[in-house]
Amino acid sequence: MKSLGIGEDECDSPDEGQANNLRDSIIEMDDFLQDPDNLDLGDEDSSDEEFAPSLYLRNVCANQCQLPEQSVDEAVLDFELPEPLEEEPHNLPAQRRVVSEEDLVGKTANITFNDNLLTLANHLSLPKKKCSHKDKQSGACPGARPFRVNLKPRGTGVILEWLCPFGHTVWQWNSQPTLKFGMQGGDFMLSMNILLSGNNYRKVALLFKFMNMGMVAEGTHFRLQDAYCIEPVQEYWEKTRVEVLERLHQKDHLVVLGDGRMDSPGHCAQFCTYTTIEQDSRDIVYIVSVDKRETSRNSVIMERECFTRTMDALLQELPIKEVVTDAHPQISALLNPERGKYKDWGIQHSLDIWHAAKSLSKRLLRAGSKKEHSGILVWTRDIVNHFWYCSKKADNEEQFKLMWVGVLHHVRNEHVWATGYCEHEPLDEDSGDKPWITQGSASHKALTAVVLEKRFLNLVKKFLNFRTTSDLESFQNHILMYAAKRMGYTPFVYKTRTLLAAIDYNKHNRRQAARNREGHKMYKRSYNKKSKNWSVGTVKEKKQYTYIPEIQTAILSRRIRSGTGLPRTVAMRAEDPRRLGLLAPVQPPPTSELVRVQVSRGNLIHGTPQEDATQ
Template sequence: MTGSVPSGNLLLSAAILFTGLLPSKALRFMEHINIQTITPNTFFQHQKHYLHPSICSVWKTFQDNYFQKMVESGKDLTIGGDGRADTPGHSAKFGSYAILDLELSLVINVQLVQSNEVKSSYHMEKEGFIRSINFIKEKGLKIAEIVTDRHVQIVKYVREEMPETIHHFDVWHVAKGLKKKLTALSKEKECERLQLWIRSICNHLYWTAASTPDGNGQMMLEKWQSVANHVQNIHEHNGDLYDSCLHGPLEGIERHKKWLEPGTKVAERLSDIVMSTQMKKDVPKLSPGQQTASLEGFHSVINHFAPKMIGFSYQGMLSRILLAALHYNENGMREHASTKEGNKRFDIIFPKYKKGEYTVREVKVECTYEYIERLMNSAVSLAEEYAMNSSTVLDDQPVPPPLCSSFERPEKTRAIQEKMSRYTNRAHENDECESSECS
């Protein structure tokens, strides 16, 4: 026994949650091979009284250590932020916002927002962002630079409420939207030749940011707009800071590319995209250095612990997101694996989005799970100190009311009667229709 709880039962529940398993599947697996095990209700009682508080405790310990070190160092933060909804579309119940220290590649804060805490699902990302920023400021740290996507509400908030912070856009998010527009244009009549240039134009956007380390917005804009001339074999431009291409004279194969003809439909439509108001706003704010690609990796880890096809309670979702953060922080910067001979290992994959083109990927060393040992020790300590029915075990974090709490709940018997009578009336209507057709 661990306190008032059978030790094996507690450790089984802890292992299920801490490894990201779903209790319904894990316990059903045990039943199918005739292993006596706990019931789902027992698992949820363990989760409520011991496992949730253990996760929050270990996460808080990590945060306290991190922020203490950062305060002592006196450095300003360079962070990245991105949101994630628990379901696709605009009908999400939960929205989480994660903040990543881009220099250390550590998730330092996660905020979970339920849709009834804000006006609608669309506003969850902004609310999560504001909570994260306020949390960091309360720790006495300053944010020198922040990298996000182009969420318009967040852009406005940073501009008005954080004037001392430099706000950059992640290049991948801008390139993603650009590629969609170019692909759609290449499918129009007389624009097919653009298909050959899509990859180069997107690469040029990345080069625009990477080749301007000082973040000069005007220089980046002129570099970007030069691509409209370059694809037409025009390499002199009207910019004040960037008046000619840097590639030098083109010779051989490079000189005989399938250039776009000036004045044609495809050239004009491409120029409209390159010179659009949206690009004029976005390109000068591209991040020349740090990006938020690591946050996309963190979101894939969340998908392991909290699959989007499964509905979780608020506390259940929060715990699984924090588990994902603990796992990412321990394994996000794994070293490059080597063979026995000492050679670096690589793998060739064929991503679906590349449509047949391959990618060479580094093979990392195996993941470690030291954080699970800390979680286990914390859960056992709580079980030894508190009984299962003790209210002091419960986490004191406020939980928003369920979404259905704002609706009037009908009496169950009456609701069933209305359902049955509705089907009865429809059956009578169908019988009358069939009788009239026969007559």
């Protein structure tokens, strides 16, 4: 939705504001879908509920330039790569303890090879000439220089030991500063930043394995994450959300956009995350996650539960007058002005115009897939564009319907009728590039049934404000950077990762367009394989992530102020959904029993050698 189609003649820089204006766009569709020979017309009863036609938006006011291409990674992982540090001489540091947050946050680190460390250590001359070890029986150790250097890897760091000829430790040096109770600062920072950067422990551990580097233990990582990282991230999110709400309190009429996201496809989803964005500022004002166990293990009603929690919270904080969602029937029932839960709040419910256009195109393609209705296919793109035009221009429901039914006259070459007329320019006799549909034919009757469908016409009033939730679609794609759908997370870690995605989105929501050395805006092209369409988007300034040190400081402060070491076990929080039981509706049998049953079934199917012999 943020990109624009490009023409072929001009080469002026497009205006970003005009290019991103939804009202200056039209619907495009693959020509492939308009050819009846490309659809299976033999099975009239078959329908794919998951089929989505290749629709895309094209801006009618854009120009083309020779621009670089933009990859998906560049769009999501959009941050400034660090410049290589200049080599500077450093003195060998003494052993350091972490006593404050400044001792770790913002400090630079490097990859060091053990052989290089040993080479350096063997060329160092310690200030001690003799071993200082004393024993009650033998007295002082007679060991003297040269001392032997021993290297012991520990986590992501390494410990160097200088040993006298009798094996006594003369001096130790750790490559990392250490926290109280012995945890290495590098281990702590790595584990914390795996979470803050949206990475996965197993993938980072595999990277370290290939690099032959030490790694934080898996149990240590997850205990550290649960004990120190979750609450500071939640507190920081609430702090930034208060700042957003203070800005929005100045408005009398607020329009919010809402949409839900499941953590995995189908009915096997465990989490549903519902996000709400304010229409003008595009700031996330609320985000909530619900575990399947909180809805009696029924994933179908998770989005409704998320929406209810969202509205119950926001209506107490903001003067919301309009809510824009997709056509979710349970949410539509909650916002019903006569019988819904929020009928007393006077909230107007609008539907996403983009989803409505896609739904209309699916119904048209389904109707045109029958052989006798194939005349509809060549008009599908025009009909969807006519719906788009009616939604933009109509001021009320009656005006929309008068304009909308005109498509039934236009497709049969009738441009003036009793109740209206086509608003396009007069057509030349030889300008028609599509076959007209005959009135009363099977194709015209099928098209009439789609255009005048009662359920569709009842929703017209929800299209008139011409709203879209495209920014929410972009954010939900951004969540994948922090909470991948193919990874498993505990409920609070999953919630924390979605909050990190929301913080990232809000902090970088107002980035300006990047400019080249001449001061001109920079653009990049991208190619959509599905629609076979090139588009161009504005390159934004690189993300700075200036808020990360503040979160790091809060997490490290929680560890320092705790006064204890890393707990061996982490207590389950009172509101943890895991207290409600397992995700499965039945208790699992013992593993030994499952193995026994599995083995017996295998013997029953394939037979053992003894059974084959007796047979």
